[in-house]
Amino acid sequence: MIDFFVLSAAGGFAMYWFFFRNKKQDQPTFKKLTVTPVVERGSSSGFINKMKNTNRNVVVFYGSQTGTAEEFATRLAKDATRYGMKGMVADPEECDMEDLSQLTEIENSLVIFCLATYGEGDPTDNAQEFYDYLQGGGTDLDGIKYAVFALGNKTYEHFNAMGKYVDSRLEELGATRLIEVGLGDDDSNIEEDFVSWREKFWPIVCEHFGVQATGDDSSIRQYSLQVNEDLPKEKIYHGEISRLGSFNVQKPPYDAKNPFLAPIIANRELHKGGDRSCMHIELDITGSKIRYESGDHVAVYPMNDPDIVERIGKRLETDLDTVITLTNVDEEASKKHPFPNPTSYRTALTHYLDIQSPPRTHILRELAEYAEDPKEKEFLMSMTSSDGKDKYNDWIVKDHRNILAILDDLKSLKPPMDHICEMLPRLQARYYSISSSPKIHPTSIHITAVLISYTTRTGRSVKGVATKWLADKPVTDGKTYTVPIFVRKSQFRLPFKPSTPVIMIGPGTGLAPFRGFLQERDYLKKEGKPVGETILYFGCRYKAQDFIYEEEINQYLKNGSLTKLHIAFSRDQKEKVYVQHLLNKNKEEIWRLLENGGHIYVCGDARNMAREVHDMLERSVIEQGNLDATKAAEYIKKLQSKGRYSCDVW
Ligand code: FAD
Structure with missing residues (x-):
């Protein structure tokens, strides 16, 4: 895990060991x-x-x-x-x-x-x-x-x-x-x-x-607080994941604990209309020695919205620039600190803590201890047992209340900032299916990401942590923005032999890895290699709005690297059409390719699309291969185990 680091500076500084800095008389004792x-x-x-x-x-x-x-x-x-x-x-x-x-x-x-x-x-x-x-x-x-x-x-x-x-x-x-x-x-x-x-x-x-x-x-405090005064800047973590100073002096190899700060060299809108946004982002990896393959994932460590951080600081009346160290009171524990320390509250809330997800019940339980109003205390406690699961589901999950919304809605809550930092989970890296091929782009990694944006039932406007952060990094304002990244190898790979036929099913941003696959097959074709049938199923809402990479795809179609393109525009007509409907129409073609050793790939929405595509595939095998349901399921299992049916879904 990314939580290991050495606290080298601690010994030399003034130590203040107590659980409640600014402890007020009416605050609970943990x-x-x-x-x-x-x-x-x-x-x-x-x-x-x-x-x-x-x-x-x-x-x-x-x-x-x-x-x-x-x-x-x-x-x-x-x-x-x-x-x-x-x-x-x-x-x-x-x-x-x-x-x-x-x-x-x-x-x-x-x-x-x-x-x-x-x-x-x-x-x-x-x-x-x-x-x-x-x-x-x-x-x-x-x-x-x-x-x-x-x-x-x-x-x-x-x-x-x-x-x-x-x-x-x-x-x-x-x-x-x-x-x-x-x-x-x-x-x-x-x-x-x-x-x-x-x-x-x-x-x-x-x-x-x-x-x-x-x-x-009563709750148990796991970490003790130490406030560090007058620490020089170079002794304080500023968002590094593991090694202090690693953001200033970058050294390969780069991985989850030592991410590379990749400059953003392109960030453009892919949608041509409508109110949703999909970004095409290019990250420069020149000189990093980072290698990737088409189908790999790139992980991005995002930063939280500074406005939310500022509002939490204000609400808790805390100086966000206070530099702290939180140390596990259990000296034998393998996790000495909840995140890299010493650091400021501002850095902890910006880089290390998940301040935007709805908190889990144990956090509500600990927060309840700080409610001055007994009604608010009872309300929070009522959501923490299995009897209160409907209330929790409604008030926290369905309303998407994050820590700030809870503090705003329950005015008597006065938790100290260090306990908030102890309670909240770590901010996680976000993964993206790389949408480029190293054959064409050896020094850059491309991302295709939809901006998450919605309004909760309480009227709060919410934006995705990583996608908002990326959206706020244009290349046109004269600044060079960098993003901490590392590459995670995947099993989602083109067949070893380019002559093997492939069917790629990727609606929406599910197209991402297939853009890399298409670049690769196009490159091999131009090199004179025998490239097999390449079929793409893509889906979006409207042809005029969210048919992403339309020009590139049409170009591949024109020069024959893409043999066939099946597109489902779900809302361009009265009846909604999705990729799975098109698969249903093309059962014969699917069966023919499977019998010819073809590979099938599915990427995108795990909840509905991937499942329905799987069902459709099973139906093709039953109908076209004249197999009963058990035999068809076995056939598909075999495809999976041989790496001929792969999913990259989220
Ligand atoms: P977050 O702050 O994490 O918010 C997302 C959460 O907001 C959701 O989990 C949901 O709870 C909530 N939410 C979202 N929309 C709504 C809504 N309308 N109403 C209510 N609640 C909502 N994403 C891509 O765009 N492109 C890719 O190529 C891609 N590849 C991926 C590959 C893998 C292996 C994995 C695991 C994920 C991939 N993702 C991809 C998803 C990506 O990692 C992020 O989850 C996504 O970008 C959102 O991150 P965020 O920080 O902006 O949003």
């Missing part, structure tokens, strides 16, 4: 996380020894790509304290998972897994090794007690595959499941799924281990 002093009992640094040395009996492993699984793991580890147990959070990538069997050496011990599923049923990057280990055999886990909460999205075919796999594999290896695997669905309300599962889980733990809730439900 319990400090008590940690047993470290008693050296072994030389090994393994997680079992760490647990023994710090008297912990609960370990919560997370497989996290966007931070949610890690956040849930942290909440469960904190929960343990409320039941007289002691928990710790651990990253499987940093642990020797073979040691799991030794958990039996710790009395009343329990292992919990919070595991997200990524992409096409894959483990997250940090859980890959653990997954390989389990697949390769694992070890005897007799006597181990475990629970799994899985995080996934129902719109994807392999819903929660990773969590389900680990849950059943642990049982096969002899471990004892305490509760049925929790299935979190990010497509509806994963917070609600987690809260409901957790409410069932802890009573089972209590019964199993004969422990009881301590009754102390």
Whole structure:
């Protein structure tokens, strides 16, 4: 994860250790996380020894790509304290998972897994090794007690595959499941799924281990605040992800912890009309040694809207330029700080914290402690249990209330800024399917992004964090704007042999990777290589407004690099037409290409389009291949496993 960094400057500066700077008399007192002093009992640094040395009996492993699984793991580890147990959070990538069997050496011990599923049923990057280990055999886990909460999205075919796999594999290896695997669905309300599962889980733990809730439900502060005065600028983080000063002195290789500051060299509107906006952005990677392939993703670290940051500072009456360090009171924790420190509140709110997403229930619970008005306190608390899920869904999720909106609407809330910084999750990088080919553009990476813009039921106007930030970076105002980026390799690849036919299905911004594919096939054709049939399905609302890259596509059609173009303009006529309708009409063509070894690619909307395209594909196989439903499903599975049917959907 991106949270590791060295706090090198801390020792030399004045330290102010307290939980409430500006503590007011009527402010609540939060319990400090008590940690047993470290008693050296072994030389090994393994997680079992760490647990023994710090008297912990609960370990919560997370497989996290966007931070949610890690956040849930942290909440469960904190929960343990409320039941007289002691928990710790651990990253499987940093642990020797073979040691799991030794958990039996710790009395009343329990292992919990919070595991997200990524992409096409894959483990997250940090859980890959653990997954390989389990697949390769694992070890005897007799006597181990475990629970799994899985995080996934129902719109994807392999819903929660990773969590389900680990849950059943642990049982096969002899471990004892305490509760049925929790299935979190990010497509509806994963917070609600987690809260409901957790409410069932802890009573089972209590019964199993004969422990009881301590009754102390007060929040636990994880980080202590230190205000740093007169720190020189070069000792303060200004948005760097890991290495201090990395934005001033850039050094390859570039990755998630060390992003490259790519200058924006083009930023133009692709829509020709209407009130929506789609940007074509070119990022210069000259001299960066960054390599990419058509089909890869580029990740962008965005900044929050300075206006929202300023308003939070005003509302909480805090000097945003105060330079702080937040340090984990648990000295044994692998995560020492919630984000790179020392830094100012302004930088934390701008670069490191997610201030725009609707907060989860544990944040509401902690905020409630700061409500001076008992009605507001009760209101917030009422949304934090599974009984209050409808209220939470309505007031927080459906109204899209972010932290600022909550503070604006509940006037008696007076949380200190350092606790806000502790509570909020990390701002995540946004991924984009690269819309260029390195064959044509070796020194630039192109992005095709729709500007997110909507009005909530409360009348608040909201813009997407990253897309608004990118939209505000024109190349025409004489300034050079840079964007912190890194490239993430994907499995979405053109066939090895250019002569293999391809069908690409990409409505809207789903066209992005196919623009790269088309550039590549066009280049190979011009080089004299035999390029197979290349068929594109594209869809948009109106031909005159949002047919993006129309001229380029027509050019490829003209010179034969694009063999066929099927377009669905959904709103140019009375009946709505989508790409899946066109696929339905062309079942014969699809079957012919599949039987000739063709590859099918789908990119764009995961919720409706990808699913309906999948159904349509299945129907083509049933009808044209004369197969029954089971055989057709097997046929499609085989295509997937051979890399001949790939999806890049979000
Ligand atoms: P955010 O601030 O993250 O806001 C987005 C959120 O706003 C949504 O999750 C939703 O909760 C809410 N929202 C959005 N619209 C509405 C609405 N009308 N009403 C109510 N709520 C709404 N995007 C592209 O444009 N092009 C790409 O090529 C592309 N490729 C991707 C590839 C991958 C692998 C992934 C994972 C995502 C890709 N995305 C792409 C999506 C992209 O990463 C961002 O999610 C997107 O740009 C929005 O980011 P943002 O920060 O501007 O919006």
